[in-house]
Amino acid sequence: MTDTQSNQPSLAQIWEWLDAVPDPEIPVIxxxxxxxxxxxxxxxxxxxVTLTPTYSGCPATSIIRLDVETALAAHGIERVEIKTxxxxxxxxxxxxxxxxARLEEYGIAPPSPAGGPDxxxxxxxxxxxxxxxxxxxxxxxxxxxxACLEPFDYFKCI
Amino acid sequence: xxxxxxxxxAFYEFLLRMGxxxxxxxxxxxxxxxxxxxxxEDIALANTALDMIGQTQMWLGLAAEVQGEGKTxxxxxxxxxxxxxxxxxxxxxxNGDFGQTLMRQFLFDAWHVLQLRALTQSTDERVAxxxxxxxxxxTYHLDRSAETVVALGDGSxxxxxxxxxxxxxxxxxxxxxxxxxxVDTTLVEAGIAPDPASLRAEFDETLARVLGExxxxxxxxxxARGGGRDGKMHTEHxxxxxxxxxxxxxxxxxxxx
Numbered sequence: 001m002t003d004t005q006s007n008q009p010s011l012a013q014i015w016e017w018l019d020a021v022p023d024p025e026i027p028v029i030x031x032x033x034x035x036x037x038x039x040x041x042x043x044x045x046x047x048x049v050t051l052t053p054t055y056s057g058c059p060a061t062s063i064i065r066l067d068v069e070t071a072l073a074a075h076g077i078e079r080v081e082i083k084t085x086x087x088x089x090x091x092x093x094x095x096x097x098x099x100x101a102r103l104e105e106y107g108i109a110p111p112s113p114a115g116g117p118d119x120x121x122x123x124x125x126x127x128x129x130x131x132x133x134x135x136x137x138x139x140x141x142x143x144x145x146x147a148c149l150e151p152f153d154y155f156k157c158i
Numbered sequence: 159x160x161x162x163x164x165x166x167x168a169f170y171e172f173l174l175r176m177g178x179x180x181x182x183x184x185x186x187x188x189x190x191x192x193x194x195x196x197x198x199e200d201i202a203l204a205n206t207a208l209d210m211i212g213q214t215q216m217w218l219g220l221a222a223e224v225q226g227e228g229k230t231x232x233x234x235x236x237x238x239x240x241x242x243x244x245x246x247x248x249x250x251x252x253n254g255d256f257g258q259t260l261m262r263q264f265l266f267d268a269w270h271v272l273q274l275r276a277l278t279q280s281t282d283e284r285v286a287x288x289x290x291x292x293x294x295x296x297t298y299h300l301d302r303s304a305e306t307v308v309a310l311g312d313g314s315x316x317x318x319x320x321x322x323x324x325x326x327x328x329x330x331x332x333x334x335x336x337x338x339x340x341v342d343t344t345l346v347e348a349g350i351a352p353d354p355a356s357l358r359a360e361f362d363e364t365l366a367r368v369l370g371e372x373x374x375x376x377x378x379x380x381x382a383r384g385g386g387r388d389g390k391m392h393t394e395h396x397x398x399x400x401x402x403x404x405x406x407x408x409x410x411x412x413x414x415x
Contacts, residue, residue, distance in 0.1 A: 056291055057212025086216065087287035089294060132198035133302045134205040142198060158294045 009075065014040050014047065021071045024063045025137050028106040031064060035094025038085055046079025047072065052090045055138035092157050103155060109143065111157035120145035121152055130154075168344035169282075170224050171244060172351055174234070175387050176288075177217030178245035181235055182396070183266060184210030185403050186253060195256055202302065206263070209295040216288045236407040240397045247386035248331040250396040254324065257317065260306045261324035267300035268364045269335045272357045281349035304368045311372025318373065325369070326377050333382020335361070341388075 009017075018040070019032040031037050031051075039050035049068055053061050065082050072080050092111035095103075100110040109117030109128075119126050125147030133156075135142040140153040163171075188207040194200035218231035249266060253259045274296055277289035311321040336358045345351040369376055385391030406413060 053212070053291075055209055055212060055295060056216060057208035057210070059208070086291045087283075089287075089291040132202055133298070134198070134202035136201070138205050138208060142201075156298070158298065 008042055009077070011040050011042070014072070014077075017071060017075050018049070018068065021067050024060045024067060026103070026106070026108065028102045029095075029099040031068070033096045033099025033102070035092075035096065035099075036064070036090060043081070046081060047077055048081045048083060050083045050085050052085050054090050056086075058138050060137075090158075092155065095155075107152055108140065109152060109154040111155045113157055115157065116141075117143060117152075117154050120148060120150065122150050123148040163340045163344050165344055165348055166224065168341045168348075169350065170221055171341045172345050173217055173221035173224060174244040177214050177221055177231075177234070178243045179249050179266070179270075180210040180217065180292075181214040182243065182245040182399065183249035183263075184208075184214060185399060186249065186251075187259070187263070189253055190256075190259065199256070203259075206299055206302075209299065213288070213292045213295070216291065220284055220288065236404050240392050240400055241389055243386075243392065243396060243400075244389055245386055245396075246331065246334050247383060247393055248328065248334065250386065250393055250399060251328060251331065252395055254327070255320060257310050257320040258324035258327065260303055260310065261321060262328055263299065264303035264307045264368065265328055265332055265365075267296060267303050268368075269332075269357065269361055270296045271300050272360055273352070276352035276357065280351065285350060304364075307368055307374075308372045311369070311374045321372065322374050325374055329377045330379060330381065330383045334384045334386060337382055337384050337387070339388055 015032065015037075018037050019030045021031045023029050023031060023034050026034075034054065036052050036054060037049065038052050039048075041048045041050075049072075051061075051064065051068070068082060069080050095111065103110045104121050107121050109119075109121045112118060116130060117128055120128050123145060125145055127146040128143055129146055130141065131144050131151065132142040134140075135153050139156055141156050142151065143154045144151045184207045187203050187210065190200065190203040191207070192200065194203055214235065215231050218234045222229040222231055222234055246266075248262060251258075251262055253262075271293065274289045274293035278286050278293060280286045280289065307321065310317040312318070313321075336354045338354045342351070342354055346353045365376065386393075401408075
């Protein structure tokens with residue numbers, strides 16, 4: 001798929017390619033699902049991809065930049081400029097519905113405005129309890145199901 | 159007579175104050191990595207430290223840009239000596255036990271959230287953007303540190319005594335958050351940052367509520383021990399912290415990987 005005026009792939013095509021790049025720490029969702037790809041634009045000097053960090057100190061940020069460049073290079077786009085934008089700040093409201101569903105299937109409770117999950121992503125029981133406000137990555141907290149006794153990650157709502 | 163400070167000079171000082179607070183406290187909290195009482199707390203402390211180091215990159219990154227000497231956030235973090243740091247004395251205080259670490263975190267978070275909230279209204283867009291990003295993380299930190307202070311303060315006889323001792327030890331350093339100097343005057347006039355004293359009433363309310371729930375008693379003394387945010391007199395603890403934090407760059411200047 002190309003633009004009518006040039007041989008550049010269309011922006012829709014690029015969004016589709018980026019939607020195939022997994023988050024390095026939660027590989028069941030894509031960078032697009034996570035809501036961190038804020039903009040994609042062609043410029044005279046190539047493609048500009050604007051990313052926003054989830055948490056300001058998230059160590060995956062540099063890997064994510066690299067993964068975006070690698071994925072686009074594989075589709076023949078060599079000139080990519082990656083911009084970082086911190087405003088407006090990332091919010092879990094930007095997670096896609098597809099992403100939320102995949103998190104749940106994977107065993108990670110998706111973010112809830114109530115401040116915690118209302119059921120266990122494994123067995124569905126509403127009997128869940130918080131173990132810790134922090135989990136295996138900056139974006140997750142640690143919860144446990146008191147019915148099936150399995151621990152699980154909850155995607156913090158911010 | 160108050161020395162007149164140019165706006166650029168004041169702005170740079172302010173950015174160092176913000177970035178050095180999160181850098182020094184972030185480093186302090188990271189000292190717990192692998193040593194916390196239980197795994198969940200170890201992870202929580204490491205995540206908190208990580209957020210603060212991330213915030214530091216934004217503040218010191220902007221400071222380096224404003225300074226205009228081609229330096230980076232890393233240069234400012236690793237190549238300055240103790241007297242160039244502008245962090246509050248509170249954040250350089252040693253970790254002590256787990257309770258003291260969490261009490262220090264609570265006292266800092268309670269102020270930090272108010273400061274960042276005010277900064278989201280800054281006339282400088284870059285400051286407002288960093289504040290808007292950071293305040294979400296700081297609010298989450300405050301939820302946890304306040305909850306832990308209550309759990310330990312209103313816990314066993316032993317944990318209560320330790321939390322009261324931590325509060326007595328750290329409280330003299332609280333007042334520095336609300337002191338102001340010529341730098342603040344310039345920033346307030348420019349609409350960049352709030353008057354530090356304007357945050358005190360709400361801070362005191364948070365403290366009264368949380369410490370009340372924690373069955374802890376606020377010490378009488380309100381005399382502020384200053385010298386950190388203006389760099390006039392840091393405690394001996396800062397130098398020791400820097401020898402660890404800056405060791406690599408001091409042993410191998412300019413090392414990269």
